[in-house]
Amino acid sequence: MANVSIQTVSAVVNRKPGISDPTRDRVLLAIERLQYRPNGIASSLRARKSHTVGVLIPTITNPFFPEFVRGAEDAASEKGYSIFLCNSDEDTEKEIEYLRLLQRHRVAGILVSCVSGPADSEPVLTKLASHHIPIASLGSAQPGQGIVALRVSETEITRAAANHLLGLGHRRIAFITPPPSKNIAQMRIEGFKKAFLDANLPIRPEYLVDGGFELQDGIRGAQQLLSLRYPPTAIVAANDLVAIGVISTLKRHGHRVPSDTSVVGIDDIQMAPLLDPPLTTGAQPIYQIGLQGMENILLRIQNPLLETSEIMFETRLTIRQSTAKRPVKKTLISLTR
Amino acid sequence: MANVSIQTVSAVVNRKPGISDPTRDRVLLAIERLQYRPNGIASSLRARKSHTVGVLIPTITNPFFPEFVRGAEDAASEKGYSIFLCNSDEDTEKEIEYLRLLQRHRVAGILVSCVSGPADSEPVLTKLASHHIPIASLGSAQPGQGIVALRVSETEITRAAANHLLGLGHRRIAFITPPPSKNIAQMRIEGFKKAFLDANLPIRPEYLVDGGFELQDGIRGAQQLLSLRYPPTAIVAANDLVAIGVISTLKRHGHRVPSDTSVVGIDDIQMAPLLDPPLTTGAQPIYQIGLQGMENILLRIQNPLLETSEIMFETRLTIRQSTAKRPVKKTLISLTR
DNA sequence: TTGTATGCGTTATCAC
DNA sequence: GTGATAACGCATACAA
Numbered sequence: 001m002a003n004v005s006i007q008t009v010s011a012v013v014n015r016k017p018g019i020s021d022p023t024r025d026r027v028l029l030a031i032e033r034l035q036y037r038p039n040g041i042a043s044s045l046r047a048r049k050s051h052t053v054g055v056l057i058p059t060i061t062n063p064f065f066p067e068f069v070r071g072a073e074d075a076a077s078e079k080g081y082s083i084f085l086c087n088s089d090e091d092t093e094k095e096i097e098y099l100r101l102l103q104r105h106r107v108a109g110i111l112v113s114c115v116s117g118p119a120d121s122e123p124v125l126t127k128l129a130s131h132h133i134p135i136a137s138l139g140s141a142q143p144g145q146g147i148v149a150l151r152v153s154e155t156e157i158t159r160a161a162a163n164h165l166l167g168l169g170h171r172r173i174a175f176i177t178p179p180p181s182k183n184i185a186q187m188r189i190e191g192f193k194k195a196f197l198d199a200n201l202p203i204r205p206e207y208l209v210d211g212g213f214e215l216q217d218g219i220r221g222a223q224q225l226l227s228l229r230y231p232p233t234a235i236v237a238a239n240d241l242v243a244i245g246v247i248s249t250l251k252r253h254g255h256r257v258p259s260d261t262s263v264v265g266i267d268d269i270q271m272a273p274l275l276d277p278p279l280t281t282g283a284q285p286i287y288q289i290g291l292q293g294m295e296n297i298l299l300r301i302q303n304p305l306l307e308t309s310e311i312m313f314e315t316r317l318t319i320r321q322s323t324a325k326r327p328v329k330k331t332l333i334s335l336t337r
Numbered sequence: 338m339a340n341v342s343i344q345t346v347s348a349v350v351n352r353k354p355g356i357s358d359p360t361r362d363r364v365l366l367a368i369e370r371l372q373y374r375p376n377g378i379a380s381s382l383r384a385r386k387s388h389t390v391g392v393l394i395p396t397i398t399n400p401f402f403p404e405f406v407r408g409a410e411d412a413a414s415e416k417g418y419s420i421f422l423c424n425s426d427e428d429t430e431k432e433i434e435y436l437r438l439l440q441r442h443r444v445a446g447i448l449v450s451c452v453s454g455p456a457d458s459e460p461v462l463t464k465l466a467s468h469h470i471p472i473a474s475l476g477s478a479q480p481g482q483g484i485v486a487l488r489v490s491e492t493e494i495t496r497a498a499a500n501h502l503l504g505l506g507h508r509r510i511a512f513i514t515p516p517p518s519k520n521i522a523q524m525r526i527e528g529f530k531k532a533f534l535d536a537n538l539p540i541r542p543e544y545l546v547d548g549g550f551e552l553q554d555g556i557r558g559a560q561q562l563l564s565l566r567y568p569p570t571a572i573v574a575a576n577d578l579v580a581i582g583v584i585s586t587l588k589r590h591g592h593r594v595p596s597d598t599s600v601v602g603i604d605d606i607q608m609a610p611l612l613d614p615p616l617t618t619g620a621q622p623i624y625q626i627g628l629q630g631m632e633n634i635l636l637r638i639q640n641p642l643l644e645t646s647e648i649m650f651e652t653r654l655t656i657r658q659s660t661a662k663r664p665v666k667k668t669l670i671s672l673t674r
Numbered sequence: 675t676t677g678t679a680t681g682c683g684t685t686a687t688c689a690c
Numbered sequence: 691g692t693g694a695t696a697a698c699g700c701a702t703a704c705a706a
Contacts (some may be wrong), residue, residue, distance in 0.1 A: 004676075004677090005676070005677055006677095006699085006700075006701095007676080007677070007678090007700090007701070007702085008675090008677080008683070009677060009700095010700065010701060011675095011676090011701090013700095014701085018675060018676085019675070019676090020675060020676095022675075023676085025688085031550060035464075037437065037440050037441050038441055038699085038700080039382075039441070039443060039698090039699050039700070040441040040442045040443065041378055041381045041387060041443050041698090041699080041700095042382055042682090042698075042699035042700040042701090043699080043701080044378045044682095044700095045376075045379055045382050045542055045682050045684090045699080045700075045701060046681085046682055046699080046700050046701050046702085047682085047700090047701080048682065048683095050378060052442075053423075055422075057659045059407065060397065060407055060410075061403050061404060061407050061607075062401040062407055063400070063403075065398075065403075066397040066398050066402075066403050067398060069397055070396065070397055070424065073397075073422065073423075073424050080443070082421060082423070083421070083422050083423075084389075084419060084420070084421060084422075085406070085410065085412050085420050085421075085422040086393075086410075086419070087407065088486075094561075099372065101419060103374050104374050104377040105377045105378070105389075105419070106376060106377065106378050123630045127372070128659060154693095201604055206571070215607060215611060217612075226484070235374070241608070244611050244612075245611060247611075247613075248612075248613070250610035251613060252341050260488060270398075270552060271578070271581055274552060274556075274581050274584075274585035274586075275581075275612075275613075276585070276588060276612075276613045283704090326600060341692075341693090342683090342692065342693050342694080343683085343684080343685095343693090344685075344686090344693070344694085345691085345692060345693080347683095347684065347685060348685095348691095348692090351685085355692085356691070356692090357691060357692095358691085360691075375683085376682090376683050378683080378684095379682075379683035379684040379685090380683080380684055380685080381684090381698095382682090382683080382684075382687050382698050382699070382700090383683080383684045383697080383698055384684085384685080384698085385698065385699095474686080567695060576688090613684085630689070635698080654706090
């Protein structure tokens with residue numbers, strides 16, 4: 001229609017130099033009139049890779065991940081890349097299957113929030129990385145070998161939470177942990193314990209409750225803790241969602257938060273300040289993690305030789321009204337004596 | 338390595354008949370040892386379409402959409418399809434740009450939650466549909482012409498909410514609306530008004546507050562309503578997130594929920610029953626909408642001749658503790674007289 | 675500045 | 691049952 005060859009069209013579409021203005025105009029006009037849309041699949045085949053980055057997360061339903069994905073998407077779309085979304089459901093099988101799928105799709109990179117321990121999917125990840133697919137991984141995986149580790153100081157986040165509660169006079173402090181199978185669980189438990197070690201205080205094993213990242217885990221964890229002979233006066237939850245479950249359960253059992261029991265969450269999701277009471281929580285720069293993780297991947301797509309190490313993200317304990325001094329009842333009694 | 342031709346490999350990979358067992362075994366072995374992964378891009382090029390469905394939503398950060406996307410993903414992955422995720426940010430420009438992108442990627446179908454009114458992106462959608470790309474659309478678009486409309490009875494959901502509050506004796510009932518630019522806003526306002534019409538009661542214009550779908554809209558809306566000479570005794574929010582903002586703001590101004598002011602949300606997000614107070618809300622089958630929307634698309638990929646009309650989803654007012662009878666103060670006074 | 679030839683990795687169609 | 695050939699739509703190298 002424009003009386004030019006296919007490759008002239010290609011040159012126009014890809015804004016290559018060496019096309020005369022009148023020719024370009026003719027081509028653009030024809031493109032408009034024919035509603036021509038370049039076939040991205042053919043381009044990708046020719047280029048031997050797509051303008052697509054895989055994002056593999058446990059589940060988009062956990063409020064951590066929408067923000068994470070949003071950051072990733074913003075970074076990607078900025079550079080003309082799109083996102084392939086996969087929910088692994090905390091299931092190692094699915095995770096590996098999805099990694100293969102992404103490989104088949106010849107994604108240009110992979111942003112993954114690791115589900116499992118090093119035993120399962122990490123070898124697959126390493127193998128992918130050895131195929132020169134840039135990978136950024138949150139929550140697991142050693143850096144190097146083509147894999148960038150996105151790290152928040154998991155130990156620090158729980159240490160700060162526990163330390164804050166210790167500073168408020170609490171001694172009976174419980175922790176509803178992340179899913180025990182995840183690496184992250186160990187690190188967070190370690191940080192939690194560290195606060196006690198630093199303060200030279202003992203820690204009771206029955207206050208460490210195996211948990212998860214869902215509302216339900218908060219409900220179950222709180223019930224379990226309330227059934228103890230000496231229930232805790234403060235609870236650290238695996239994340240804000242769990243904290244919501246905990247607070248709800250405490251209230252339903254007639255405990256007031258924070259005057260009877262203090263609660264600390266982790267993440268600082270957007271509604272944290274609007275809960276009742278506003279939630280004290282270990283804030284993570286979730287959006288930034290997704291954004292910078294993706295940016296790093298895109299950078300390495302451009303320049304595959306960039307070294308891969310780790311990117312650290314700072315966390316910050318955001319103190320609101322769900323934590324307060326240890327209930328004074330017992331202290332008063334001892335003063336009276 | 339297996340001493341066979343390329344097309345034999347293709348036949349093995351695609352489980353085509355006509356391959357002898359020993360040959361297949363040799364090929365599979367070679368695949369394993371060479372870590373061969375079929376190139377999905379090349380397959381897609383040959384097949385002239387990809388095994389990918391675009392999902393275009395306003396923003397994954399609004400808690401409605403993770404569940405919606407999750408439903409879509411589950412349906413897609415069931416049939417071997419993957420998801421291309423796009424956040425339009427309620428921005429018509431972006432929405433149209435993304436639709437073009439999806440077209441370039443030759444997605445096999447599109448699941449979209451329409452942002453804007455019929456003026457903007459619907460023509461683009463219709464054009465896409467005319468290229469025989471199966472489309473399912475939530476919240477806008479007329480069905481037919483290759484577009485399936487996913488519908489919840491938007492009018493009914495607000496009618497039921499308002500009716501519930503009228504039944505509790507409330508008369509000063511406010512509605513913080515969805516973004517006024519969206520089709521959905523008109524429908525929900527209509528339903529809200531209908532309840533008053535049916536009850537032969539007047540409706541005050543100052544109780545209809547332009548809103549949105551974010552926490553912030555709830556905060557702003559509540560502040561605006563509280564500043565009225567006669568603040569409402571009940572508030573219907575555009576969604577649960579907005580309701581959280583409303584409740585938080587009411588409490589901060591010393592109002593008790595529900596004894597001073599009742600609040601109704603819309604959506605029934607997973608944490609709705611765990612809020613304080615547990616939220617009365619117009620429940621939508623969000624996951625199901627995403628799931629069935631995607632299923633319909635996949636069905637039409639198989640059989641392009643299927644008729645396109647609409648799929649209705651039922652809503653249900655879930656009554657919890659954020660709504661109660663109208664405050665009795667005034668009634669008592671009038672009784673006393 | 676524009677046109678010609680070639681190949682990216684598959685798969686469909688045939689002949690062997 | 692298996693092998694040769696062509697084509698999907700685009701982009702590169704090079705020639706004109």
